Amino acid sequence: MTTTGGTGTGGGRLVALLRGLNVGGRGTLSMADLRELCAGLGLADVATYLQSGNVVFSHPGPVAGEDLPRAIAERFGVSTTVVLRTGPELARAGDANPVPGGRDPPPPVGSMANAPA
DSSP states (O other), X not given: OOEESGGGGSOEEEEEEETTTTBTTBTOOOHXXXXXXXXXXXXXXXXXXXXXXXXXXXXXXXXXXXXXXXXXXXXXXXXXXXXXXEHHHHHHHHHTOOSTTOOSSOXXXXXXXXXXX
């Protein structure tokens, strides 16, 4: 149960990618409950995308790395890895698309929780 990525320290708008939630019946939780939990942690402008477990939010200062996964485990009994990314980080991932001229629809982008060994 970890949060990774150096993006949680500067504040601003962040995306939290929650690994393995709402997939094949594992770790199922309501996005409304997840938004409520995030707001209770002091995150602002909280939005979720479908049943993906992805959360977008604003925060004026540092986001403690373990707060979100710890709160999810305590409230919902679900252990998950959380990867934090900024908008510019996600844009760079899209810009790095190796297909000339892009693709429609764009290819999926993955984020790793840890650096490859």
